[in-house]
Amino acid sequence: MSHAIQVRRAWGPVVEGEALVMKEGFSPRYDLNRVTGVITRIGHSCEGLSVKDKVLVIPTTKGGVAGGWAFFDLLKKGIAPKALVFGKLNPVMVQGAVLAGMPITEGWEEEALVLVKTGDRVRVDPAAKMLTVA
Amino acid sequence: MAAPDTHPLRLDDEESAMLRGEHGEAVRRALAFQVEVGRFFGAERFVPITNAHVMGDIEVMGDGGFGFLQSMALQDAKCRVPTDSNARCMHFDDEADCLHQDEGEVAKERQVVSMLRDMRVATTDTCINYQTVYQPKLGEHVAWGDTGTVIYANSVFGARTNYEGGFSSFAAALTGRTPAYGFHLDAARRGSIAVRLEAAMRDVADWGALGKIVGHPHQDYFAVPVFEGVRDMPLSDDLKHLGASLASYGSHAMYHVVGVTPEAPSAAAAFGGREATARMTVTDADIEAVYRAYRFVPAEKNVVVFSGPQLSIFEMQRLTELFQGRKVASGMHCFITTNHAIHADAERLGYLKALHDAGVTVLQGVCFYILQRLTEIRVENGWTNLVSNSGKLVNTITAHRFNTVLRRTADCVEIACTGRLQ
Numbered sequence: 001m002s003h004a005i006q007v008r009r010a011w012g013p014v015v016e017g018e019a020l021v022m023k024e025g026f027s028p029r030y031d032l033n034r035v036t037g038v039i040t041r042i043g044h045s046c047e048g049l050s051v052k053d054k055v056l057v058i059p060t061t062k063g064g065v066a067g068g069w070a071f072f073d074l075l076k077k078g079i080a081p082k083a084l085v086f087g088k089l090n091p092v093m094v095q096g097a098v099l100a101g102m103p104i105t106e107g108w109e110e111e112a113l114v115l116v117k118t119g120d121r122v123r124v125d126p127a128a129k130m131l132t133v134a
Numbered sequence: 135m136a137a138p139d140t141h142p143l144r145l146d147d148e149e150s151a152m153l154r155g156e157h158g159e160a161v162r163r164a165l166a167f168q169v170e171v172g173r174f175f176g177a178e179r180f181v182p183i184t185n186a187h188v189m190g191d192i193e194v195m196g197d198g199g200f201g202f203l204q205s206m207a208l209q210d211a212k213c214r215v216p217t218d219s220n221a222r223c224m225h226f227d228d229e230a231d232c233l234h235q236d237e238g239e240v241a242k243e244r245q246v247v248s249m250l251r252d253m254r255v256a257t258t259d260t261c262i263n264y265q266t267v268y269q270p271k272l273g274e275h276v277a278w279g280d281t282g283t284v285i286y287a288n289s290v291f292g293a294r295t296n297y298e299g300g301f302s303s304f305a306a307a308l309t310g311r312t313p314a315y316g317f318h319l320d321a322a323r324r325g326s327i328a329v330r331l332e333a334a335m336r337d338v339a340d341w342g343a344l345g346k347i348v349g350h351p352h353q354d355y356f357a358v359p360v361f362e363g364v365r366d367m368p369l370s371d372d373l374k375h376l377g378a379s380l381a382s383y384g385s386h387a388m389y390h391v392v393g394v395t396p397e398a399p400s401a402a403a404a405f406g407g408r409e410a411t412a413r414m415t416v417t418d419a420d421i422e423a424v425y426r427a428y429r430f431v432p433a434e435k436n437v438v439v440f441s442g443p444q445l446s447i448f449e450m451q452r453l454t455e456l457f458q459g460r461k462v463a464s465g466m467h468c469f470i471t472t473n474h475a476i477h478a479d480a481e482r483l484g485y486l487k488a489l490h491d492a493g494v495t496v497l498q499g500v501c502f503y504i505l506q507r508l509t510e511i512r513v514e515n516g517w518t519n520l521v522s523n524s525g526k527l528v529n530t531i532t533a534h535r536f537n538t539v540l541r542r543t544a545d546c547v548e549i550a551c552t553g554r555l556q
Contacts, residue, residue: 011174025353025385030533033509034196041532060353061385064530065189065279068300069199076198090355090385091175091316092299098170099202099301 008107037079172313193223277306325360342525345379433518442527462493
């Protein structure tokens with residue numbers, strides 16, 4: 001049975017994809033090998049997993065201005081995530097997502113980190129400010 | 135996307151003309167981008183800016199960003215306000231023979247620099263523009279890229295900027311304005327975390343450690359720590375390491391130090407009526423615990439790095455004194471990064487020769503953690519531990535799988551010259 005979670009603010013087109021849920025703050029520079037698309041930070045909750053085509057569900061941000069260019073470059077390399085679903089974010093994530101045309105949301109009415117599991121099919125609908133778990 | 139009438143972002147006549155393409159395609163694209171970002175954050179207007187700090191290096195832009203920059207150059211993009219550039223990912227000098235950066239990427243990085251100059255960017259290649267290039271005044275709106283520059287601008291100068299990453303700071307440079315959200319507005323600048331500082335603070339690394347203690351458990355762009363109880367007037371380098379660390383661990387963009395920074399003549403002024411959501415006390419023991427938590431992995435080859443942010447002339451002077459008459463030990467590499475301006479001064483003052491004689495490699499116009507092909511450089515040199523006095527660097531470099539260790543400046547020099555991991 002599907003479950004819909006309201007998000008606070010959002011931008012971008014509707015997408016569907018497989019969720020990758022992180023337990024900690026995220027930075028494309030600190031945590032990600034931007035050549036392979038694999039999370040390489042030692043001890044990261046998603047260490048060894050690829051972000052390619054995933055809907056990333058992330059509690060918050062660390063750093064960093066790298067995201068401003070990084071998402072666009074990941075897209076050109078064919079290893080970009082499909083969408084970014086944040087609890088809290090900084091403006092760089094929005095700036096990077098807008099440049100890459102990648103949907104991005106911030107804030108959730110219910111605890112998405114608990115309700116969404118890695119591997120779940122999810123739908124991000126920014127206009128409706130809605131995250132749906134299949 | 136929601137209908138425009140649900141978004142209150144107002145455009146003046148000039149902005150409307152920009153959006154219609156009357157100032158050229160580069161400006162139209164820049165303003166259209168800014169409108170999307172501004173609407174996300176509920177900005178109601180644009181504010182004029184006086185200065186921009188752009189971040190464009192091939193390591194983070196990749197071929198995607200490179201192509202985007204080329205398209206801007208073809209559209210004859212020109213900065214409308216004084217604009218400088220952040221640290222690069224390539225050391226163009228041949229002194230650093232252990233880096234072996236890719237020839238092809240080096241050529242692209244040179245093209246990036248050339249394109250930036252054509253766009254009227256002064257390519258200072260520095261993440262310490264606030265120490266060497268431009269010091270905005272209280273209340274002045276700017277659009278700065280690197281997080282360490284943003285938090286310094288907001289906190290120490292009382293200037294106003296958000297993190298403007300990637301295309302965002304370029305867009306602001308091209309339109310001469312930025313959407314008024316976040317730290318451009320009074321509401322975001324009020325303190326939210328009360329920190330009682332009881333530690334003695336003896337080294338820049340202590341300030342970095344403080345940034346980790348406060349930033350790591352409060353990862354929130356809109357959290358604003360307020361420090362009370364500072365004993366001695368902190369130096370610019372102290373506040374630079376505090377800010378860089380808070381921005382790195384906590385994604386923070388502003389802090390107040392009561393009695394030190396311009397918007398904090400008192401704790402009451404710093405909080406401005408906002409309720410503190412957290413209260414902390416930081417003691418000498420807390421600072422020591424940060425150092426103790428870093429563990430060395432036993433290894434023959436390691437690297438000591440003074441970087442992140444680039445070093446000021448006074449940090450260069452201190453390291454010159456500490457390395458005087460000593461040699462970097464076998465199995466150790468030691469790097470310093472700074473900008474071109476300070477590199478030139480350090481040469482004139484004899485610091486570079488003394489450091490070179492000690493076996494220290496000084497890189498200019500770069501920052502260590504953004505070096506192109508850093509993972510391969512680590513592997514080729516067989517480095518395991520990366521020791522630094524920068525609280526930021528030991529955090530930002532971790533995707534490259536170094537075992538990082540934070541130590542005070544003099545301890546870093548001791549480790550570099552003895553090879554003893556302690």
